[in-house]
Amino acid sequence: MSEKALRLGTRRSKLAMAQSGQVAETVREVTGRPVELVEITTYGDVSREALAQIGGTGVFVTALRDALLKGEVDFAVHSLKDLPTAQPEELVLAAVPVREDPRDVIVARDALKFTDLPRGARIGTGAPRRMAQLNAYARAHGLDIETVPIRGNVDTRIRYVRDGELDAVVLAAAGLNRIGRIDEVTDFLSVDTVLPAPGQGALAIECAADNAELIAALGALDDPFTRAAVTAERSLLAALEAGCSAPVGALADLLADGQIVKEMRLRGVVGTTDGTRMVQLSTTGPVPQTHDQAWALGRELATEMLAQGAAGLMGERAH
Numbered sequence: 001m002s003e004k005a006l007r008l009g010t011r012r013s014k015l016a017m018a019q020s021g022q023v024a025e026t027v028r029e030v031t032g033r034p035v036e037l038v039e040i041t042t043y044g045d046v047s048r049e050a051l052a053q054i055g056g057t058g059v060f061v062t063a064l065r066d067a068l069l070k071g072e073v074d075f076a077v078h079s080l081k082d083l084p085t086a087q088p089e090e091l092v093l094a095a096v097p098v099r100e101d102p103r104d105v106i107v108a109r110d111a112l113k114f115t116d117l118p119r120g121a122r123i124g125t126g127a128p129r130r131m132a133q134l135n136a137y138a139r140a141h142g143l144d145i146e147t148v149p150i151r152g153n154v155d156t157r158i159r160y161v162r163d164g165e166l167d168a169v170v171l172a173a174a175g176l177n178r179i180g181r182i183d184e185v186t187d188f189l190s191v192d193t194v195l196p197a198p199g200q201g202a203l204a205i206e207c208a209a210d211n212a213e214l215i216a217a218l219g220a221l222d223d224p225f226t227r228a229a230v231t232a233e234r235s236l237l238a239a240l241e242a243g244c245s246a247p248v249g250a251l252a253d254l255l256a257d258g259q260i261v262k263e264m265r266l267r268g269v270v271g272t273t274d275g276t277r278m279v280q281l282s283t284t285g286p287v288p289q290t291h292d293q294a295w296a297l298g299r300e301l302a303t304e305m306l307a308q309g310a311a312g313l314m315g316e317r318a319h
């Protein structure tokens with residue numbers, strides 16, 4: 001292969017730089033080609049206000065995609081949970097690497113666990129999905145917590161706790177892992193308590209649909225099980241007609257009998273942010289072998305959730 005450097009478009013945030021850097025390293029190893037990072041400023045980075053108004057859907061992704069479409073960069077790495085469910089025709093997800101820990105975590109003062117937070121504890125999170133599930137758990141288990149809407153990058157969010165403004169904040173384990181701050185976690189939340197966002201913990205590596213050579217090379221980073229799982233999760237989100245800031249949690253995993261993988265299970269949840277009303281269901285089926293089969297699994301669960309009133313719980317927007 002030629003020695004011309006592959007250009008990887010990346011946001012400048014610490015998290016984006018960390019995950020782009022890690023993918024760049026792997027791409028160098030598997031292709032033998034140099035990879036160069038090209039920094040791109042996104043609308044969501046420039047304007048916090050704009051982000052609040054738009055509601056978050058895809059703002060971080062749009063500028064990267066524009067750069068790909070203009071041929072300014074060869075490929076880009078996205079946090080899969082930030083990716084809109086609609087795929088532009090001119091671009092493809094050339095690889096979905098092995099997902100890391102999909103769980104949400106708590107960073108709390110005094111090494112506190114979620115269930116040990118004192119009465120009236122203030123927990124920061126801007127995600128309606130996290131608010132809904134934390135409040136639902138609190139109601140069911142007699143905890144008295146207040147979810148406080150916050151936004152900002154990981155550093156900013158953890159600072160609320162260090163400064164004593166909040167008792168705890170909720171973050172994704174994967175993000176903390178990637179920036180080397182997983183040690184600050186005081187509690188890993190079971191997915192039975194808080195189902196993660198569709199695609200959480202996974203990355204998507206995207207490039208132009210007509211770049212066959214690069215698609216083939218990047219394919220070495222693809223994990224078919226992760227791809228099937230996140231496809232089912234995103235299909236659920238799409239069928240619920242919800243965006244990445246909707247109160248929707250979803251997680252697909254493999255059910256195994258010993259070493260033998262038997263089925264894929266997809267769990268989904270929708271709830272009001274105050275946690276008073278929830279629709280939570282799961283379905284299992286044969287492990288999807290194609291995109292269409294994975295997509296069908298998500299649609300099937302969405303249909304059941306809608307039949308139980310899921311649509312009526314998604315009306316409110318926290319941001």
Ligand SMILES: NCc1[nH]cc(CCC(=O)O)c1CC(=O)O
Nearest residue numbers: 079081171172174175200201202
């Ligand atoms: N909402 C922002 C965002 N997008 C991706 C991650 C990191 C985790 C991941 O890749 O799933 C985070 C931070 C967080 O939710 O704590």
